[in-house]
Amino acid sequence: MRLKDQVALVTGASRGLGLAIARALSGEGAAIGCVARAGAELDAAVASLRASGAQALAAPADVTREAEVESAVRATVEQWGRLDIVVLNAGTWAGAPVHETSEAQWDLLLDLNLKGAFLALKHALPWLIAQRRGTIVGIGSLGGLVGQPGSSAYAASKWGLRGLLESVALEVKPHRLRVSIVYPHQMNSAGRAIDPDSAERDRVVEPADVAAMVAFICTAPEHVAIGNVTVWPLAAGVADSMQGDR
Numbered sequence: 729m730r731l732k733d734q735v736a737l738v739t740g741a742s743r744g745l746g747l748a749i750a751r752a753l754s755g756e757g758a759a760i761g762c763v764a765r766a767g768a769e770l771d772a773a774v775a776s777l778r779a780s781g782a783q784a785l786a787a788p789a790d791v792t793r794e795a796e797v798e799s800a801v802r803a804t805v806e807q808w809g810r811l812d813i814v815v816l817n818a819g820t821w822a823g824a825p826v827h828e829t830s831e832a833q834w835d836l837l838l839d840l841n842l843k844g845a846f847l848a849l850k851h852a853l854p855w856l857i858a859q860r861r862g863t864i865v866g867i868g869s870l871g872g873l874v875g876q877p878g879s880s881a882y883a884a885s886k887w888g889l890r891g892l893l894e895s896v897a898l899e900v901k902p903h904r905l906r907v908s909i910v911y912p913h914q915m916n917s918a919g920r921a922i923d924p925d926s927a928e929r930d931r932v933v934e935p936a937d938v939a940a941m942v943a944f945i946c947t948a949p950e951h952v953a954i955g956n957v958t959v960w961p962l963a964a965g966v967a968d969s970m971q972g973d974r
Contacts, residue, residue, distance in 0.1 A: 729757035732888040735808045737761040739791050739848055740818030742770040744917055745867065746904040747777075748935035749815050752943040754782035758813065761804030763848070766937045783808075790817045791844030794851075801851040808955060811855040813892045813946050816845040816866040816889075826880040835882045839884035842892065849896060859901045863946045864900075866893045868940075873958070890956075901968075906953040908945045913960035930963035 736753045740746035741766035750760045764770045766788035777784035787800035805811050819841040822833050845866060856862035860898050870944055871879050872886030875894070890909060897907035916922065916932045925928065938959050945954045 731787075731813075732757035734758045734812040735761065735804065735810050736813035736815065736946070737763060737787070737804050737811060737848070737852060738817060739763040739814040739844065740843070741951045742767075742773045742921075745894050745912070745915070745935040745938055746815075746817040748775050748939035749817060750784065750938035751782075751885035752936070753781070753813065753815075754755065754780070754784065755910045756943055756947055758946075759785070759808050761785050761800065761811075763787045763789050763791065763818070765790055767868045778907055791841040791847060791855045794847050795799065797844075797847040801848070801855070805855055810859065811852060812859070812862050814848060814852045814862070814864045815858070815942060816848055816864070816893075818842065818844050818848075820887075821869075821879075821882055823878040823882060825878055828859045829881050837881045837885045838888070840883070842888040845889055845892060849892075853896075853905075856905050857900065860904050861950060862905050863904065864896070865891070865942050865945055866907075867942075868956075870911060870913045870960075872957075873911060892936050904950075906945075906948075909956040910938060910941055911958040912947070913958065913965055918952060927963075931961050933959055933961050 736758045737932050738746055738750045738760060740748045741762035748763055756761050762774050762784055770786050774784045774786045787803045789796035791797055791801035866889055868889055869886045871883040872890045875883055892909050893909050914932055918936050941957060948954055
């Protein structure tokens, strides 16, 4: 229980990777403020965490709306009196060639993937700075490292996230805060059943695999900062990934 008495705020925590991260951090003893849009999905996620023995709070917010994000951060701090970890996971993917990308699709990706991270940071950082300790983890993508056809708007949002967090890392370093980015590749986001003995097993990582890396970053000794980490399946490897194989 290396995160006992610590509090984590996880955006996009109602399902998928966000819920897997909430489970991994709570498994290390952290209390979890689960940020996602209000509704049955968020309620079910929090209920499942509590059923496993975790301390979990539903902190409903649309991360693109500042007042809602501020309220979610405040509710988490008021519940437990502190904030130690912020995981910027909320995001989505949509693809199209740039000349076929609608303004609405562009706005969706930039608002959710980038603005949402900015707003969460803006309202969480004062608490971490006052504490003079804490860990921030952003969830990037291969699209934040290399260009990929049909993903120009998505790539713009993820490259923007990289620039945001690498700049923030320098801003908060004097306050003893750590910032990392995890870049998953070929993740089984839909939760398909995969035969562990099949060749496909080596070509796909699970949300729990990525969540384990996030937990590893958050449980590192306080004098250790872990930089940007790429998580890909064994069969992909560096060369395959950097060629944009998805």
